[in-house]
Amino acid sequence: MEKLRRVLSGREDNEELGLTAQVLDASTLSYSTRVKWFVICFGAGIACSILGTALLFLPNGLKLFAVFYTIGNISALASTCFLMGPLKQLKRMFEPTRLIATIVMLLCLVLTLCAVFWWHKRGLAILFCIMQFLAMTWYSISYIPFARDAVMKCFTTCIS
Template sequence: MEKMNHAFEKVKILVGMEVEEEEPAQEESSFAFIDDFNRNCTFSTKQRLYGFAICLASGLTFTLLSLLVFFNPIKFGITFTFGNLMSLGSTAFLIGPQRQFSMMLDPVRIYATAIYFASMIIALFCALYVHNKILTLFAIILEFGALIWYVL
């Protein structure tokens, strides 16, 4: 029975639910905002799955819609980047924002995460302010490459 309870606690941690156990006194850390956010945003498993499904479906829809405007790199850059952000945000519903953030800052993924977010910012900057199709297309190619690297 104890093994089953231990396995159930591991599943709760994986899904991002709080596990009932005594916590040591915590000191103020750099994750204080994210800790408060996690405590205030406790969703049930069903709510987490709905949020994940809605965000993922929205992200995939925007990403697929971006293919319709592929020959207009400015519109393509905006819709593709927004779709990627929605898809990335969907996983925060499953594992929680704090765990998502810590996984993104994992030493294995830190470079891919930095390049991915930098290329998103560059793509949006080139699309919205510079209005240069070649630079926007280059930033989108960089963003897609960083996304593949991040996923791998």
């Protein structure tokens, strides 16, 4: 019966689809659906980051801040998977132009949580959150042509 389905669907020469092809075949979304889920996921990420910042001022709020801020950054990063797909997103994250920013960003995500839950170092947690923000910003502007060059030129002009 399966052979008949493959013949009728035009796949008789492709004996078996690989796992990646099956997943991509089953998860095709329309452009409007992709944009909607990008906005929802990115908005949730921003909301989590803002909520985490608001929780910072509560007693024992540092743990909540670190968790919500990290979840917010992960959600914002994951939102781009809806625009270009998860495999393409991963490939582009680790291109040579973004490699250092990606590694620093992912490392700071983990180190923020380590600083709060295992090391109990308040200053380190805040430092790693700041580094998360800077790495995420540097990573994000890498998608805009010549944006990094403009930021570097502006920064060097301000310093000198």
